[in-house]
Amino acid sequence: MSLSVTNVPVSTRILCGAVVFISGIIFIVKLNGFQSEVAQNPDVKLTFHDVLVPNFQLIPKSTFTHPWVLVTAIFAEISVFFFFTSLAVLFFASRYLETFWGFQEVVQFVLIVGSVTNLWTVLVTIVSNIFRSDVLGMNKPLGGGLPYYVGFLVALKQLIPEHNIVLFQGVLSVRVKQLAFIVMCICAVWSLVFRTLYPIVPFIGAFFTAYTYLRFYQQSTADSILPIAGGSDANVLIGDASDTFRIIEFFPSQSRPYLAPVTDGIYDVAVLAGIVSPFNDDDIEQSNIRAQRRHEGHKSAANAVAERRRQVALQVIEDRIAENN
Numbered sequence: 484m485s486l487s488v489t490n491v492p493v494s495t496r497i498l499c500g501a502v503v504f505i506s507g508i509i510f511i512v513k514l515n516g517f518q519s520e521v522a523q524n525p526d527v528k529l530t531f532h533d534v535l536v537p538n539f540q541l542i543p544k545s546t547f548t549h550p551w552v553l554v555t556a557i558f559a560e561i562s563v564f565f566f567f568t569s570l571a572v573l574f575f576a577s578r579y580l581e582t583f584w585g586f587q588e589v590v591q592f593v594l595i596v597g598s599v600t601n602l603w604t605v606l607v608t609i610v611s612n613i614f615r616s617d618v619l620g621m622n623k624p625l626g627g628g629l630p631y632y633v634g635f636l637v638a639l640k641q642l643i644p645e646h647n648i649v650l651f652q653g654v655l656s657v658r659v660k661q662l663a664f665i666v667m668c669i670c671a672v673w674s675l676v677f678r679t680l681y682p683i684v685p686f687i688g689a690f691f692t693a694y695t696y697l698r699f700y701q702q703s704t705a706d707s708i709l710p711i712a713g714g715s716d717a718n719v720l721i722g723d724a725s726d727t728f729r730i731i732e733f734f735p736s737q738s739r740p741y742l743a744p745v746t747d748g749i750y751d752v753a754v755l756a757g758i759v760s761p762f763n764d765d766d767i768e769q770s771n772i773r774a775q776r777r778h779e780g781h782k783s784a785a786n787a788v789a790e791r792r793r794q795v796a797l798q799v800i801e802d803r804i805a806e807n808n
Contacts, residue, residue: 492581494587495578495581499570499574502573505539508539512539513561520534539555540552540556543622553601556597556624556627557597557598557626557628557630560627565627569627572632576631580638588701592638596630596633600685601685604684604688611680629685630689630692631689632689634692637697640663640728643777644658644732645658645660646658648662660733663733667690670682670683671683694733698723698728699760702719703720720769720770722762722766722770723774724766725767727774
């Protein structure tokens with residue numbers, strides 16, 4: 484398989500390029516600042532990560548004087564591990580999502596989820612630091628790829644909820660629709676153990692931003708076979724009203740009877756406040772049909788792959804038998 488630039492989807496090139504470009508600039512500026520500070524004050528104990536770049540990093544103290552960092556911080560990675568992790572996540576997730584959405588929608592999704600999550604994280608951090616009188620916390624950089632990590636999990640729950648991810652040669656099997664809840668639990672435990680707002684605060688912001696956008700605002704073209712009501716914009720669907728993409732579906736079945744009144748109440752308040760528009764029966768029917776078609780298409784593709792593997796295995800067996808004879 485060729486990995487030339489022309490074969491890489493547009494959204495993948497844009498998003499991975501943004502990570503490399505912005506993280507590279509931050510590294511160069513931090514390196515120059517670190518070397519300059521060490522040369523001027525050799526007796527001062529200074530680490531590389533102590534050098535801040537407020538023009539690109541999400542720093543609570545300077546965010547509102549540098550509002551563009553709500554966007555640049557999405558792609559700002561200062562750790563080698565998370566730099567390559569973000570590149571890998573963007574490479575595979577954007578390639579997959581672009582086949583459903585197109586490159587513009589993938590890029591827009593990452594920017595919306597990332598910037599709104601960064602704003603939410605900064606506001607919560609500032610309020611928390613004020614109540615705790617934590618002056619040093621105002622200078623700790625935030626941001627990074629967590630918002631679109633979570634956003635991609637929500638998107639995959641929408642597109643392929645029943646797909647199984649098999650790990651460790653079949654020892655562990657997890658359905659895509661369970662991933663967001665598992666990651667949420669990990670983030671919550673991490674934050675409780677280490678008594679930190681990260682990663683649970685950005686997770687919450689990214690989860691609800693991604694879900695709200697995909698559920699109520701994302702525009703998509705209707706399939707020609709769907710029962711579309713009349714109107715000039717009849718070929719455009721807004722959001723995803725399918726039953727399988729209700730927010731309650733992200734949680735274990737045992738907890739749904741207890742959470743349903745809460746989620747329904749939040750939805751009713753959001754409708755009354757004009758934040759979201761209520762779905763009608765046509766919206767739900769169309770979205771359910773689309774969800775069913777996605778599931779059937781994925782199942783057919785999986786069956787085709789399994790059949791090809793069986794054919795290859797049979798051919799190998801036949802070849803070995805022929806060699807023995």
